[in-house]
Amino acid sequence: MPTPHPIELLRFNTCGSVDDGKSTLIGRLLYDSKSLMEDQVEALEKAADLSGGGTVNLANLTDGLRAEREQGITIDVAYRYFATPRRKFIVADTPGHVQYTRNMVTGASTANLSIVLVDARQGVIEQTRRHAYIAALLGIPHLVIAINKMDLVEWKAERFLEIRDEIENFLPKLGGFRDVKFIPISALIGDNVVDASTHTPWYEGPTLLSHLETVHIASDWNGTAFRFPVQWVNRPNNPTNAKLHDFRGLSGQIAGGIVRKGQEVLVLPVGIKSRIRDIHTHDSALQEAFCPQSVTLCLEDDVDVSRGDMIVGLEDLPGLESSVNARVCWMNLKPLQTGKKYLLKHSTQTVQAVVTQIENRINFQTLEPELNPASLAVNDIGTIRLKTSKPLVYDAYAVNRLTGSFILIEPGTHATVGAGMLLPPVERARHDYGDFSI
Amino acid sequence: MGRQGSARLTLNTGQPRQPFPLHGRPSILFKSNSTTMTSYHLDHLEYLETEAIHIMREVAGEFERPALLFSGGKDSICLLRLAEKAFRPSEIPMPFLNIETGHEFPELIEFRDRRAAQLGAKLIVRTVEDAIARGLAHPAPGETSRNKLQIPALLGAIEEFRFDCAIGGARRDEEKARAKERFFSFRDSFGQWDPKAQRPEIWNLYNARVNPGEHMRVFPLSNWTEMDVWEYIRKEKLDVPSIYFSHSRQCFLRGGQWLPVPPPHVDGSRPDPYAGARPKPGEQVRQLVVRVRTIADMISTGMIESPADSVEDIIAEVAAARVTERGTRADDKASEAAMEDRKKAGYF
Numbered sequence: 001m002p003t004p005h006p007i008e009l010l011r012f013n014t015c016g017s018v019d020d021g022k023s024t025l026i027g028r029l030l031y032d033s034k035s036l037m038e039d040q041v042e043a044l045e046k047a048a049d050l051s052g053g054g055t056v057n058l059a060n061l062t063d064g065l066r067a068e069r070e071q072g073i074t075i076d077v078a079y080r081y082f083a084t085p086r087r088k089f090i091v092a093d094t095p096g097h098v099q100y101t102r103n104m105v106t107g108a109s110t111a112n113l114s115i116v117l118v119d120a121r122q123g124v125i126e127q128t129r130r131h132a133y134i135a136a137l138l139g140i141p142h143l144v145i146a147i148n149k150m151d152l153v154e155w156k157a158e159r160f161l162e163i164r165d166e167i168e169n170f171l172p173k174l175g176g177f178r179d180v181k182f183i184p185i186s187a188l189i190g191d192n193v194v195d196a197s198t199h200t201p202w203y204e205g206p207t208l209l210s211h212l213e214t215v216h217i218a219s220d221w222n223g224t225a226f227r228f229p230v231q232w233v234n235r236p237n238n239p240t241n242a243k244l245h246d247f248r249g250l251s252g253q254i255a256g257g258i259v260r261k262g263q264e265v266l267v268l269p270v271g272i273k274s275r276i277r278d279i280h281t282h283d284s285a286l287q288e289a290f291c292p293q294s295v296t297l298c299l300e301d302d303v304d305v306s307r308g309d310m311i312v313g314l315e316d317l318p319g320l321e322s323s324v325n326a327r328v329c330w331m332n333l334k335p336l337q338t339g340k341k342y343l344l345k346h347s348t349q350t351v352q353a354v355v356t357q358i359e360n361r362i363n364f365q366t367l368e369p370e371l372n373p374a375s376l377a378v379n380d381i382g383t384i385r386l387k388t389s390k391p392l393v394y395d396a397y398a399v400n401r402l403t404g405s406f407i408l409i410e411p412g413t414h415a416t417v418g419a420g421m422l423l424p425p426v427e428r429a430r431h432d433y434g435d436f437s438i
Numbered sequence: 439m440g441r442q443g444s445a446r447l448t449l450n451t452g453q454p455r456q457p458f459p460l461h462g463r464p465s466i467l468f469k470s471n472s473t474t475m476t477s478y479h480l481d482h483l484e485y486l487e488t489e490a491i492h493i494m495r496e497v498a499g500e501f502e503r504p505a506l507l508f509s510g511g512k513d514s515i516c517l518l519r520l521a522e523k524a525f526r527p528s529e530i531p532m533p534f535l536n537i538e539t540g541h542e543f544p545e546l547i548e549f550r551d552r553r554a555a556q557l558g559a560k561l562i563v564r565t566v567e568d569a570i571a572r573g574l575a576h577p578a579p580g581e582t583s584r585n586k587l588q589i590p591a592l593l594g595a596i597e598e599f600r601f602d603c604a605i606g607g608a609r610r611d612e613e614k615a616r617a618k619e620r621f622f623s624f625r626d627s628f629g630q631w632d633p634k635a636q637r638p639e640i641w642n643l644y645n646a647r648v649n650p651g652e653h654m655r656v657f658p659l660s661n662w663t664e665m666d667v668w669e670y671i672r673k674e675k676l677d678v679p680s681i682y683f684s685h686s687r688q689c690f691l692r693g694g695q696w697l698p699v700p701p702p703h704v705d706g707s708r709p710d711p712y713a714g715a716r717p718k719p720g721e722q723v724r725q726l727v728v729r730v731r732t733i734a735d736m737i738s739t740g741m742i743e744s745p746a747d748s749v750e751d752i753i754a755e756v757a758a759a760r761v762t763e764r765g766t767r768a769d770d771k772a773s774e775a776a777m778e779d780r781k782k783a784g785y786f
Contacts, residue, residue: 008482009482009485037759037760037761037762037765038760038761038765039761039762039765040762076618076633076634076636077618078614078617078618079610079617079618079660079661080611080617081610081611081661081663083665088482090661102638103638105638105640106638106639106640109640109641110641110642219479223478231492231495231496231498231499232495232498232499232524232525234525234527234528235528236527236528236529237528238527244527247527249527251495251524251525252495253488253491253492253495253642258478281523282522282523282526283523290478291478292480292485292488292489292492293480293488294487294488294491294492294495294523294524307499331638343647345643345645346643348496348499401641402641402642405640405641405643406643407640407643407645409645409647414645414647414648414649415637416637416638416639416640416645419638419640419641
């Protein structure tokens with residue numbers, strides 16, 4: 001039996017302004033890569049006969065909500081799954097209107113690659129800069145600029161190069177991408193999406209799908225400094241089984257690095273040292289485990305540890321501070337202002353936080369920060385300073401996504417209002433103050 | 439009823455897994471060769487597994503009264519294994535909940551009860567029948583399907599037990615409206631889903647906050663495809679109900695689908711529970727070799743003609759399939775927005 005699909009998984013998102021053709025592009029990828037089923041094609045054709053004047057509307061594949069089909073727009077992030085013989089894909093289709101920052105951050109926060117669509121007729125607009133900026137901010141290593149609707153500019157190489165030059169001019173301001181690829185396409189007709197175009201003899205690069213299948217993706221996980229946010233204390237309290245009665249495990253997902261049996265570790269924020277006695281999974285006991293495995297750890301000593309604590313290795317200690325700096329994407333209609341209190345969820349801990357300062361706000365026309373704004377409005381991105389009710393055990397987002405990110409929750413409504421990326425800590429945890437036994 | 443397809447799959451039944459083998463198999467780090475370590479890398483099933491375990495533990499850490507929706511179907515079977523992996527050697531810290539339409543496949547009920555007992559879990563069953571009797575659910579005149587009536591029955595159970603979270607096995611690849619679903623999907627005090635006002639979900643930071651009366655639906659298998667589910671069943675050697683495997687069965691043709699003929703009604707003292715699910719005069723009845731690809735109840739599950747009688751065969755069949763899994767679900771055929779409408783009202 002042939003292997004039904006490849007092992008490697010690429011997560012990407014598509015973004016762009018309204019009507020840039022994101023949903024059409026995903027529809028095209030699915031359609032041309034033969035990832036659609038007969039009943040889906042049938043439903044498309046049925047809809048085409050009823051309302052589309054006989055033309056199949058590929059966007060209907062991802063626009064799953066009635067209001068989306070009514071208005072011909074995408075309202076919320078939609079996820080799609082497909083596989084080719086070379087790779088498996090998870091696609092987040094992130095809409096580009098109204099709550100564009102919220103949607104982009106939601107769809108892109110777990111992506112390895114972002115595709116930013118540009119309408120060849122319109123060229124670079126503010127939305128293009130914003131999407132590229134957010135992709136860089138989130139630390140997405142691979143960027144594809146798909147210059148779409150090339151059929152509407154008569155497949156002119158000059159137009160393609162003009163847009164490419166304009167983007168290449170501002171890319172250095174963003175930094176961080178491992179590679180950036182420019183591809184001229186027509187999602188509607190299908191040129192250079194799955195099949196190479198006959199209209200672009202001047203373009204020698206890969207088609208979009210072939211790039212997605214072959215781009216080298218490295219692990220996004222931090223492999224160096226051991227981090228283990230405790231999610232759940234595993235205490236069977238089984239009175240009939242002595243071994244289980246005394247079992248006290250700490251369950252969680254490794255958020256960075258590698259842990260080995262016998263390794264010396266530090267429990268934070270209390271600062272108590274212990275050793276790893278055992279590493280359990282339901283399948284077996286392990287000698288070592290790595291990020292992002294989910295395991296249950298048992299410590300040598302009976303230390304008071306609960307959800308929200310973090311167990312770390314003794315090298316590369318994390319920040320331990322209750323006053324932190326972060327870049328934040330604001331996603332709520334009520335603006336972020338200094339003095340406001342929020343709940344802050346970081347790894348497995350939720351604490352209270354107050355905004356003490358708004359240092360800057362990014363201007364997406366110039367991509368430059370504006371200093372000391374009064375507030376951050378919906379879709380704004382800026383740098384803020386927060387004071388938390390308990391210290392955070394954290395890393396810079398640039399070093400570790402899992403221990404360097406947080407969300408802000410509005411008390412009462414419990415709306416998720418902000419996404420934060422922590423800047424490098426000033427004060428780090430120290431293991432010498434833990435040199436006392438309990 | 440033909441052969442018991444699950445015979446090939448009973449590796450797990452009869453001998454419940456040791457909850458916590460302290461001297462287990464070698465670490466997955468050494469799977470290719472015990473002397474050279476493979477790279478620190480998870481394959482895609484291992485990745486989906488650790489993502490789902492993380493979500494299960496977030497539920498246990500964040501909610502006071504969670505429940506796990508267990509129907510006995512293939513997706514919720516995976517959920518149970520993930521719950522074992524997340525919580526053993528402790529007990530799974532939440533009861534199982536199932537809403538019966540009254541039109542269930544008997545094989546599924548038997549499987550559900552057996553599996554819950556094996557895991558030592560508390561199983562809560564509530565029925566559409568009871569919801570109708572209590573005035574929670576109101577069937578439309580002439581409505582035979584109990585599918586929509588599961589909504590008030592489910593919401594009734596959530597209220598009765600004051601559940602603040604229900605874990606379900608829904609996947610985004612099943613259906614277009616589900617493709618928009620979050621891992622942690624907020625429901626208001628009426629149990630409603632508002633797709634236009636979903637909480638943004640960023641990294642693996644799930645906002646689990648609810649006010650009293652509101653609740654959360656959590657879907658750890660969001661990123662799994664139908665193929666992933668079957669590959670996981672194969673990898674974990676999970677037992678599944680026999681109706682997933684090819685067997686001979688009497689079926690009748692309705693709305694272009696072969697629906698199963700329910701078991702005969704023997705107890706004359708009470709009304710026929712399968713009354714609406716029986717072939718009407720004029721509907722074609724035939725003995726076919728079939729299996730189910732997805733399970734709802736008897737009235738909304740189209741049987742597919744298939745010789746697949748092992749997990750390997752099913753995986754090959756899914757790989758070659760030209761119709762989606764939900765293409766065999768009568769409940770989804772009502773309209774393009776059938777699922778969206780039910781989800782907004784509080785469906786699974």
